Amino acid sequence: MSNVYRFDRRSFLKQAGIAAVAGSLGTATSIQAQENGASRSSGSGYNFDEIYNRIGTDCSKWDGQIERWGEQLKIPMGVADMDFRVAPAITDALKKRIDHEVYGYMAVPDSYRDSIVNWNERRYGTVIERDMLQSSPALLPGLLAALRAFNPPGAKVVMQTPGYNGFFSTIRKGFVIEENPLREVNGVYEMDFDDLDRKLAQDDVHTFILCNPHNPVGNCWDRATLTELGELCARHNVIVLADEIHCDFVNAGQEYVPYANLADDLVMNSVTFKSASKSFNLAAFKDAYMFSHNPEFMSRIRAVGDNATVNSLGMIGSQAALEDGDDWMDALQVYLSDNAAYASAFINEQIPHMSCNRPEGTYLAWLNVEPLMERIGAVETAAAETAARGPDQDEVTPEMIAERYLIETSGVKLNPGSAYWGSGRMRMNLGLARPLLEEALGRIQGAMQQA
Missing domain, CATH: 3.40.640.10 (Type I PLP-dependent aspartate aminotransferase-like (Major domain))
Structure with a gap:
């Protein structure tokens, strides 16, 4: 695992908060929600609060994005797969x-x-x-x-x-x-x-x-x-x-x-x-x-x-x-529905410069970040960077500027809405343990309060 990254992995684990704590303790590490230490699986017996380390498995969501962004990335919420263990019957x-x-x-x-x-x-x-x-x-x-x-x-x-x-x-x-x-x-x-x-x-x-x-x-x-x-x-x-x-x-x-x-x-x-x-x-x-x-x-x-x-x-x-x-799917649906309710409420009530409606389905949230983009001059920055690249290079979009800004200020990776032809939007993956979701939203909140 130590050879996977271009940067110092020990430093990454030290700085990355709860996600890195999980990684440093091993693949099967379980970190419970701080407030009660119990699973939010409605008595199902499946512990979706467990933070299961995926770093070093060559997964696109974690390793691929860490390789791209370096040690400033703490919690990737872009690629649409989940961080939970699979159903026991599969294993x-x-x-x-x-x-x-x-x-x-x-x-x-x-x-x-x-x-x-x-x-x-x-x-x-x-x-x-x-x-x-x-x-x-x-x-x-x-x-x-x-x-x-x-x-x-x-x-x-x-x-x-x-x-x-x-x-x-x-x-x-x-x-x-x-x-x-x-x-x-x-x-x-x-x-x-x-x-x-x-x-x-x-x-x-x-x-x-x-x-x-x-x-x-x-x-x-x-x-x-x-x-x-x-x-x-x-x-x-x-x-x-x-x-x-x-x-x-x-x-x-x-x-x-x-x-x-x-x-x-x-x-x-x-x-x-x-x-x-x-x-x-x-x-x-x-x-x-x-x-x-x-x-x-x-x-x-x-x-x-x-x-x-x-x-x-x-x-x-x-x-x-x-x-x-x-049974596993039924329990997971409840958990992810709660994640969606929690995330949408927290974003709308606690995080400035962005908003979202609670999704009806999927484990993805679609965020309106137009106020953030205006505040950081994303349109102007994107235009300048696109011009500097030359005519044969891909366009830099304002949503990509917002993506980079969030990584640099909060350590959280969201997908730019321009990838989906969605102007002024970003996509957030909610398929992760609640403690990690809470940390990610807290990081974004802190960054937006300083924007």
């Missing part, structure tokens, strides 16, 4: 398989497909048959396969912004982004159906990407909204590609409506993309799936290439999660 299943010390080619077992079918029906009332399923090494490769199946090269693909930045890079692999901006009304985002109708009516538009729950703004789209969207797409013969990877993260009082639970005619005009990787923190295992009730759609996707090659251990981990992870 047990993986250990059992690893004890068999041959790792050759593995067929996709029916039990794996059945775990997907049963999870969706048990949790959401979505009825899927085995033959509707197609595996994919991750959600975005599956999405790209669908884009290639339904679009000629150079076609426009409609997506809503602010939107997941992975969509941008995926669409650009042969297609053109057609933006349908969400409207923000009193801090709440809604779909602009008039603009969407115009965009879908174009002759070179064949697919629309839906994100539900929405990354990064946090909306769980209700049935009426999804139905209006679906009817528009059907009217214009545009296929809905529904990314529902955040579906298991729904905050208290909210509801996730699967697109596949709408009226039959709308469902037949769609493909849904999901994975246990987001829900159970298995992103490194590269295992996802898609399904459609329209057999022609699945045949067209399969015809563009072999999308079934997935990670063997990923299948084992995902199957264990979907078969035996209900």
Whole structure:
């Protein structure tokens, strides 16, 4: 671990506060909430208050960002994975398989497909048959396969912004982004159906990407909204590609409506993309799936290439999660919902120069930092730095200036909203232990009081 960083790790651990204390004590260190020393898992037996050290495991969220920003970075809240231990059933299943010390080619077992079918029906009332399923090494490769199946090269693909930045890079692999901006009304985002109708009516538009729950703004789209969207797409013969990877993260009082639970005619005009990787923190295992009730759609996707090659251990981990992870997921949902409530209240009541609405779903908060950007002259600084870079270099955005300012003054890393085409915004990951969340917000509060 000592060779991972360019800077002195001992110095980093000394300065980084509670996160570094966890790291210095070892991988399995548990630091409890100071006020009561107990888990906030509602008696579930899962201790999500534990701070589990990830430094030195080459993870993108911690090691990658520390490598980039150096010892000034204390708490990364950018990359959308969680800092919790996985469900015990996952670890047990993986250990059992690893004890068999041959790792050759593995067929996709029916039990794996059945775990997907049963999870969706048990949790959401979505009825899927085995033959509707197609595996994919991750959600975005599956999405790209669908884009290639339904679009000629150079076609426009409609997506809503602010939107997941992975969509941008995926669409650009042969297609053109057609933006349908969400409207923000009193801090709440809604779909602009008039603009969407115009965009879908174009002759070179064949697919629309839906994100539900929405990354990064946090909306769980209700049935009426999804139905209006679906009817528009059907009217214009545009296929809905529904990314529902955040579906298991729904905050208290909210509801996730699967697109596949709408009226039959709308469902037949769609493909849904999901994975246990987001829900159970298995992103490194590269295992996802898609399904459609329209057999022609699945045949067209399969015809563009072999999308079934997935990670063997990923299948084992995902199957264990979907078969035996209900209790863990239920407890985690409560914990993350409490994190969202705590963070949004603290930001709005205690931190100047920024605000946020409580997200309906995902474990991501979408912050308005326009007052901070104005206070630090982010627009002017970004323009000057962009000009100094020259015409062939990437633009420096005001949100990137705010990102750097927060790291330098608080040690907390948030993702700049410009990465999602969200002006004046930043994305905060709430998938971490409450003691660490409290420290991060306290650090930002102190920095903003001095801004």
